[in-house]
Amino acid sequence: MSIQYRAVQWNRHKRIYDLLLVAGVVLFIAVFMIVGLTRWQGTAAAHPVTLLMRATSSCAITMLSIILMIGPAARLSPRFSPLLYNRRHFGVTMFLVALIHGAVAVFWYHGFGIVNPIVSVFTSNARYDSLSGFPFQPLGVLALAILFVMAATSHDFWLKNLTPTVWKTLHMLVYVAYALIVMHVTLGFLQDDVSWVYGALLGGTAVVIITLHLVTGVREWRRDSRDEGQAFGEGWIDVGSVDDIELNHAKVVVLRGCERIAVYRHADGISAISNVCAHQNGPLGEGRIVDGCVTCPWHGYQYLVHNGQSPPPYTEKIPTYDVRVEGRRILVNPEANPPGTEVTPASIPSETSGDRA
Amino acid sequence: MIRAHRRRHLVVWLVLGPLILIGLALGLWARLAPPVESFTPPSVPSAEDAP
Numbered sequence: 001m002s003i004q005y006r007a008v009q010w011n012r013h014k015r016i017y018d019l020l021l022v023a024g025v026v027l028f029i030a031v032f033m034i035v036g037l038t039r040w041q042g043t044a045a046a047h048p049v050t051l052l053m054r055a056t057s058s059c060a061i062t063m064l065s066i067i068l069m070i071g072p073a074a075r076l077s078p079r080f081s082p083l084l085y086n087r088r089h090f091g092v093t094m095f096l097v098a099l100i101h102g103a104v105a106v107f108w109y110h111g112f113g114i115v116n117p118i119v120s121v122f123t124s125n126a127r128y129d130s131l132s133g134f135p136f137q138p139l140g141v142l143a144l145a146i147l148f149v150m151a152a153t154s155h156d157f158w159l160k161n162l163t164p165t166v167w168k169t170l171h172m173l174v175y176v177a178y179a180l181i182v183m184h185v186t187l188g189f190l191q192d193d194v195s196w197v198y199g200a201l202l203g204g205t206a207v208v209i210i211t212l213h214l215v216t217g218v219r220e221w222r223r224d225s226r227d228e229g230q231a232f233g234e235g236w237i238d239v240g241s242v243d244d245i246e247l248n249h250a251k252v253v254v255l256r257g258c259e260r261i262a263v264y265r266h267a268d269g270i271s272a273i274s275n276v277c278a279h280q281n282g283p284l285g286e287g288r289i290v291d292g293c294v295t296c297p298w299h300g301y302q303y304l305v306h307n308g309q310s311p312p313p314y315t316e317k318i319p320t321y322d323v324r325v326e327g328r329r330i331l332v333n334p335e336a337n338p339p340g341t342e343v344t345p346a347s348i349p350s351e352t353s354g355d356r357a
Numbered sequence: 358m359i360r361a362h363r364r365r366h367l368v369v370w371l372v373l374g375p376l377i378l379i380g381l382a383l384g385l386w387a388r389l390a391p392p393v394e395s396f397t398p399p400s401v402p403s404a405e406d407a408p
Contacts, residue, residue, distance in 0.1 A: 131387035168362055175369055179377050186384030199388070203381050210374035217367030224360050259359060281359045 017086045021093050028062070029055045049108050056101035057189075061181060063094035065205045068178060072212040075220065078286060081297045088154045091174075095144075095151040102144045105137070136188035143180035146173050156279075164281050182206055227256040229332070236324070236331040239263055242270065242348050243328060250294075252285035255334050260285065261321055263330055264294060264305050269345035271305045272321035272332050278339075279316065307342040325349065 032055035033048070040046050046054070067090055073080040110120035118141075125135035150171055159167045182202065190199050229237035239253045245265040252275055253261045260275035262285030273294065275285045282298030289295070293302035293311060303310055303318060310316040317340035322333040325346040337343065 131383060165359075165362060169365070172366065172369060175373055179373055179380070182377050183380050183384065186381055187387075190384060191388050199385050203385070206377055206381060210370065210377065213370040214367070214374060217363070217370055220363045221367055224363065276359050281362070 014086060014089070018089055018093075021089060025059060025063075025093060025097060028059045032058060049104060053101055053104050053108070054189075056097050056104070057185075060094055060098040060101060061185065061202075063090065063097065064174075064178060064181065065209060067091055067094060068174070068209045069212055072216040075216040076212075078297065081286070084282075084298045085300070092151045092154055095147045098144055098147055102140060105140075109137075131187065132191050134187040136184050136186075136191075139180045139184040139187070143177040143184060146177040146180070150174060150177075159280065164279065168281065178209070223254055225256075226254050228254045229334070232326075232329075232331050235333055235335065237334055239330050239332050241328050242325060242330060245270075248289040250285040250287075252283065253332070258334050259336075261332060261334070262294070263323070263332065264289065265348075266305055266345070268306070269347040270323055270325055270330055271343065271345045272323040273303065273305065273308050274319040274321075274336065274339075276318065277301050278318050284318070306345055307340055309340045 029052075033051050036046060036051040036054065037048070067087060070080060070083045070087055074084050106117045106121055110117040110124065113120060115123070121137045121141055122135075125133070125137070127133040127135060150173065153162070153167070153170065162170065185202055186199075190202070229239050232238045237255060239261070240251055240263075242265065245251045245263065247265055247267075250262040250264040253263055255261065260283075261272050262275040262283075263270060263272045264285075266289050273284065275283055277284050277296040277298065279296065279299055279301045282296040282301070284294055284296055284303070287295045287297040289305065290302070292304070294305050295302050301310065301316060302314075303316070306320075308318040308320040319336035319339050320341050320343045321336060322343055323346045324331050325348055327349070330346070
């Protein structure tokens with residue numbers, strides 16, 4: 001959580017994750033180089049610098065593809081949610097690998113003339129009217145510029161100051177970067193006399209990524225259009241039975257025109273809080289109560305269930321909702337209380353019946 | 358609002374998804390189609406070739 005800004009908030013899990021990440025990247029590039037040097041010989045032999053460019057570009061686009069699949073996969077199945085925890089480190093590492101590819105390519109192909117290498121990238125080829133001869137390198141440079149902005153703002157300092165909504169909108173630029181990279185590869189490397197396998201891999205991966213995002217997008221949009229509560233009179237909404245909720249877990253309720261509400265069952269009864277985490281808008285209702293606190297499944301931010309406040313010394317707050325229990329039915333007032341408002345949990349009349357804990 | 362962000366996300370992919378696929382298809386088509394420069398006209402017999 002964000003009691004203060006530090007350059008990097010490391011912990012043991014992050015160190016292990018980063019170690020595995022770096023080892024994976026080094027292994028990928030090393031294997032690619034060794035296989036390339038041994039397999040492509042004679043007239044097909046590639047210069048080691050060319051091989052390095054191919055290895056880093058293959059590694060970066062593989063990493064970007066995985067990154068783009070993690071989000072929708074986590075929406076489809078909570079099993080993938082842990083992958084979100086360190087996605088930022090994955091993204092910054094991917095940018096660094098892409099930067100190596102870009103730097104080597106620019107200086108190898110444009111660094112030996114009298115024109116500035118960056119200027120040369122944009123001016124050496126003006127065949128914008130040709131598909132097979134299209135200047136594909138500027139597409140890569142533009143994608144790299146977007147990835148740089150994203151890597152530079154991948155810190156809670158920017159998340160806090162830009163607000164999660166603006167920050168998330170800014171980081172949607174990664175989709176534009178992906179489109180530019182697909183075209184960079186299609187109009188560049190794939191125009192050479194290379195195997196159709198590369199085109200099939202790029203196209204197949206793009207189809208998977210696009211399908212995943214569209215399927216989850218449509219699913220979420222349909223759910224947002226639903227109204228899962230039933231009016232109970234005087235502004236209260238019946239959101240279901242106490243017995244529907246496992247102890248220390250929540251039921252996420254969608255009410256028309258409102259943000260989603262997480263209705264938690266815990267040792268003291270029933271409480272309702274916003275489903276939106278103050279950190280990155282993660283789905284709090286898909287988390288659970290750990291050490292007495294609602295814990296976001298994305299990055300582990302925690303809130304006290306009865307007042308929506310992060311435990312001291314942390315300062316995050318989320319809205320709470322008035323809640324009561326009639327018989328075994330849970331009634332929620334859909335008017336959100338200001339973030340951090342104390343609400344007494346609704347006690348459950350008979351704990352002996354239907355307790356599935 | 359997070360609801361608006363979810364909707365924006367869907368709209369972006371509805372626009373970008375087809376664009377990516379069209380770009381890919383055009384690029385692969387350009388790769389597979391024979392270049393115009395490689396077209397070789399049928400040889401015309403010269404005067405020396407005439408019987």
